[in-house]
Amino acid sequence: MKFGVREIANVVFRAKNEQKIGNKTFAKGQPVFYLDTAKTSSMEGAATTVYATGGRGNTRLIAWEGEKTLTFTVEDALLSPVSFAMLSGAGVIKGAADSTKLVHFHQTTNAVIDNSGDAAEIDLTDALESLESICPTAPIYVMKLDDYGDLTGEVMTGWSVKATGENKGKALTHPKGTGIEGAIMVDYYVLKKEGTVSELQIDAEHFGGYYYVEADTLFRRQADGKDLPANLTFPNVKIQSNFTFSMASTGDPSTFTFTMDVFPGYTYFNKTNKVLCAIQVVDDATEAKSEAKPLFPHPTGFNIDESIADSVDGTSDGETDNAN
Numbered sequence: 001m002k003f004g005v006r007e008i009a010n011v012v013f014r015a016k017n018e019q020k021i022g023n024k025t026f027a028k029g030q031p032v033f034y035l036d037t038a039k040t041s042s043m044e045g046a047a048t049t050v051y052a053t054g055g056r057g058n059t060r061l062i063a064w065e066g067e068k069t070l071t072f073t074v075e076d077a078l079l080s081p082v083s084f085a086m087l088s089g090a091g092v093i094k095g096a097a098d099s100t101k102l103v104h105f106h107q108t109t110n111a112v113i114d115n116s117g118d119a120a121e122i123d124l125t126d127a128l129e130s131l132e133s134i135c136p137t138a139p140i141y142v143m144k145l146d147d148y149g150d151l152t153g154e155v156m157t158g159w160s161v162k163a164t165g166e167n168k169g170k171a172l173t174h175p176k177g178t179g180i181e182g183a184i185m186v187d188y189y190v191l192k193k194e195g196t197v198s199e200l201q202i203d204a205e206h207f208g209g210y211y212y213v214e215a216d217t218l219f220r221r222q223a224d225g226k227d228l229p230a231n232l233t234f235p236n237v238k239i240q241s242n243f244t245f246s247m248a249s250t251g252d253p254s255t256f257t258f259t260m261d262v263f264p265g266y267t268y269f270n271k272t273n274k275v276l277c278a279i280q281v282v283d284d285a286t287e288a289k290s291e292a293k294p295l296f297p298h299p300t301g302f303n304i305d306e307s308i309a310d311s312v313d314g315t316s317d318g319e320t321d322n323a324n
Contacts, residue, residue: 001283003219009232011035011074013086014212016236021085022092022198029268032211033082039255040075041215043232043277070262070276072213072234079256081198087243087258089206095194102191103199104135109186110145120174122159122186125167131193133169136161138189140172145183156180208239212268213260219281233278236265 013033015026026032048067051060076083085092095101109127113120122142124134134140140161144154162171172186213234218227237260246254264274 002222003228003281004222005217005219007218007220007227008038009041009074009215009217011038011041011213011215014214016210016212019209021082022094023096024082029212033080033086035074035076035083035258037076037078038074039077040073041217042073044071044073045069046071068276072215072232072237072260072262072277074215074258074260076256076258077253081200083256083258084200086211086239087208087241087256088200088202089208089241091201091203091206093199093201094197097195099194101194103194103197104138104189105192105197107188107190109188110149110183111186112183113180115177115179115181118177120177121162122172122184123167123170124172124186124188125170128170128190129192132190134161134172135189135191136163136169139187140189141187142172143185143187144180145185149183151185156184207241210236210238211260212265213237221283229282231280233267233280234260234262234265235267235275235278236263237261238263 011034012031013035015028015030015032017028019026019032021032046069047065049063049065051064052062053060055061081092081094084090095103107127109124111122111124111127113122128134140159142156142159144152144156146152156174158174158176159172160174162168162173165171215232215234217230217232219230220227240259240261242259243256244254245256248254262276264276266272266274267278
């Protein structure tokens, strides 16, 4: 029986031991991350060969092979705080959703100065979320722009965060006025709730960890073109801590490559034989049956107003309607 392979693998990483990432603790064997957005995945084996040579022409006489290595590589199209922590060894910090603690978040905004009142004012309300405010104790820089939108190098001092009024905490005010008109850029820090910000900390001491990895894909049988489920198990892998984080406005979007060194290990179900990788192919799989149903039925008792309400609030009893 021969197979062809032209399908991506969905990969699950399981904790080798109890592991903490951010505010989540994963027990031994618990899935830490499901990678189902991969672009490519590959398995590469290599070995070192040495030869005994001799005779006329010093030809090769016999060979010894050793130092076998296996590398499993997955290129992911998307990234999450957990997957980036696994890849880089970074620490993940995120407060509880109901936390009242605040964190600083840097922001820059182009604006104009309003000199119509007794004091000059820069309203930044549109640049902030409803529950956000400008940090009054962090550095604030108001810089004048030239006619082309470039920084002139001129910094206007004396600004403070507005403490009263309709746009309290969301505007800057200058009590004496500035008399300056035109565009400016404001460099400041916003106070956000801790639970809304994920922070990744990359240091010099932590690296990618060890995981039990399972990859599910499809092998197509040559005889009848049937896709058969296949599972690749890597009992012990170490994620290399090398990564490239590209940010560009042209070309293809950045991808994130997980390169894993594979070491011998026991599978969950056999503690007598260490392997680098075990591949299982289910050759008696039956194809799932699916039934296509109309998306625009007209059931008895149909009410367009109820249907519109269902679409708006996200609730639907369409399956019940289809059955009528």
